[in-house]
Amino acid sequence: MANLTISKLRYFAQENLADRLRRVHREYGDVVWFPLQRFVLVNDAEMIERVLVTNARNYGKSQAMRAAKVLLGDGLLTNEGDFWRQQRRMMQPAFHRRQIGQLTRTMTDCIEEMLAGWQNGAVINVSADLSTLTLTIVAKALFGSAISTDEAQKVSTALDFMLKLFQQRAILPFAFLNRLPLPSNQSAENHINTLNQIIYRIIGERRQSGEMGDDLLGMLMAAQDEESGIGMSDKQLRDEAMTLFLAGHETTASHLTWTLWLLDQHPNTLDRALAEISAVVGTRTPTLADVGQLTYLRQVIDESLRMYPPGWLFGRIAHADDTLNGVQIPAGTTVLISAYLMHHHPRYWDRPEQFDPDRWKTAPSDPNSQRLAEERARFAYFPFGGGARLCIGNQFALLESTLTLTMILQQFRLRFLDDRVEKMASLTIRPKSDLWARLE
Numbered sequence: 351m352a353n354l355t356i357s358k359l360r361y362f363a364q365e366n367l368a369d370r371l372r373r374v375h376r377e378y379g380d381v382v383w384f385p386l387q388r389f390v391l392v393n394d395a396e397m398i399e400r401v402l403v404t405n406a407r408n409y410g411k412s413q414a415m416r417a418a419k420v421l422l423g424d425g426l427l428t429n430e431g432d433f434w435r436q437q438r439r440m441m442q443p444a445f446h447r448r449q450i451g452q453l454t455r456t457m458t459d460c461i462e463e464m465l466a467g468w469q470n471g472a473v474i475n476v477s478a479d480l481s482t483l484t485l486t487i488v489a490k491a492l493f494g495s496a497i498s499t500d501e502a503q504k505v506s507t508a509l510d511f512m513l514k515l516f517q518q519r520a521i522l523p524f525a526f527l528n529r530l531p532l533p534s535n536q537s538a539e540n541h542i543n544t545l546n547q548i549i550y551r552i553i554g555e556r557r558q559s560g561e562m563g564d565d566l567l568g569m570l571m572a573a574q575d576e577e578s579g580i581g582m583s584d585k586q587l588r589d590e591a592m593t594l595f596l597a598g599h600e601t602t603a604s605h606l607t608w609t610l611w612l613l614d615q616h617p618n619t620l621d622r623a624l625a626e627i628s629a630v631v632g633t634r635t636p637t638l639a640d641v642g643q644l645t646y647l648r649q650v651i652d653e654s655l656r657m658y659p660p661g662w663l664f665g666r667i668a669h670a671d672d673t674l675n676g677v678q679i680p681a682g683t684t685v686l687i688s689a690y691l692m693h694h695h696p697r698y699w700d701r702p703e704q705f706d707p708d709r710w711k712t713a714p715s716d717p718n719s720q721r722l723a724e725e726r727a728r729f730a731y732f733p734f735g736g737g738a739r740l741c742i743g744n745q746f747a748l749l750e751s752t753l754t755l756t757m758i759l760q761q762f763r764l765r766f767l768d769d770r771v772e773k774m775a776s777l778t779i780r781p782k783s784d785l786w787a788r789l790e
């Protein structure tokens with residue numbers, strides 16, 4: 351356990367936040383107190399399990415998440431307590447693996463549309479194209495054909511703006527910035543109004559027609575709390591839709607960008623993935639049944655999420671005093687938990703810096719891989735968080751990633767223009783600048 355001094359913080363500020371925290375971890379150990387003792391970074395699987403699972407009721411969402419209420423209102427990501435529990439209960443069935451499987455066709459249609467615009471020899475902005483793709487997929491999954499292309503574009507512009515604003519402000523614990531008469535706040539208000547108009551229009555039309563639709567919005571409109579029998583208000587539907595847009599778009603886009611870049615850097619891995627795709631799917635459009643057969647590709651995805659978990663850092667505020675493995679945590683402390691740091695922790699991982707999808711091989715015939723999987727602590731790997739607040743969209747994201755990678759690799763080899771990529775870590779961990787690749 352160690353205390354980080356203010357002068358040391360200045361020195362660390364020269365690196366990006368993710369690598370800065372890794373240095374803090376290396377130099378100070380598994381428990382690091384930040385100046386003024388309000389924040390503590392913990393890098394120990396048992397301590398994290400206590401915060402997220404065994405004593406989760408003692409911990410609330412961090413200040414940064416609370417600041418996101420400006421856009422997200424009381425959606426799942428920002429909500430807490432009994433109201434969150436009720437919302438989560440109502441929404442869970444729509445995100446069940448079987449239900450998400452029904453979105454396969456919606457997803458492959460959107461991917462086909464993106465690929466139709468890609469041409470051999472062209473240089474494309476991979477980050478931007480994948481960001482548009484994941485946004486279109488969430489929009490279609492949520493609203494079906496009720497959202498026009500023009501509206502989807504407006505949603506994209508508005509969310510991009512809001513995301514950038516959050517990225518800038520996420521690390522500043524100054525929620526009052528959102529209330530000052532700054533030009534950025536005025537633009538944010540305009541963007542939020544645009545988003546509200548689109549979402550409320552769609553909700554209003556459904557209520558009027560009496561047809562809920564078979565998309566995610568329809569399921570949320572039909573959902574009722576099993577205890578009270580009450581459904582969601584329009585405001586609640588709006589907050590949840592906005593939350594799904596935000597949580598389900600940038601995360602998956604940055605994961606896909608990293609994975610394609612990693613594959614280009616590791617030609618042997620790429621060849622194995624291609625051989626599997628060719629054997630399982632061939633040249634046809636992948637189906638839900640194929641996804642379960644693409645086991646090596648799934649290992650690649652798991653390993654990419656280990657190297658670069660988009661949801662790399664989150665915090666929880668202690669409501670009451672607690673003790674984590676003998677470390678006193680006074681009420682009001684923010685416990686910082688980093689999947690990025692834990693996924694590279696040398697105590698839990700052999701060769702943590704190496705991209706090696708084979709570490710996820712759990713073939714019954716391979717006792718060594720089985721043993722490694724069983725020995726790994728539950729909270730050494732948690733790209734989707736954990737406990738009751740585990741990412742509700744994890745099945746959605748895994749299906750979307752598998753289908754997108756399969757369909758891209760069926761047609762193209764991406765030769766990235768950069769061999770070295772600088773990370774940018776604030777709300778998500780992503781390449782600092784857009785990544786460009788030549789299509790072959």
Ligand code: HEM
Pocket residue numbers: 426427438488593594597598599601602605659660661664665732733734735736738739740741742743744746747
């Ligand atoms: C690779 C893609 C994704 C990653 C890495 C990811 C990661 C995460 C993480 C780490 C959390 C937990 C945050 C915390 O505990 O404070 C979370 C929560 C959440 N995610 Fe995801 N996510 C991804 C994709 C998605 C998608 C596609 C959706 C929706 C379509 C989604 C919706 C949500 C929601 C609503 C929550 C809040 C759940 C709750 O608190 O009950 N995510 N995600």
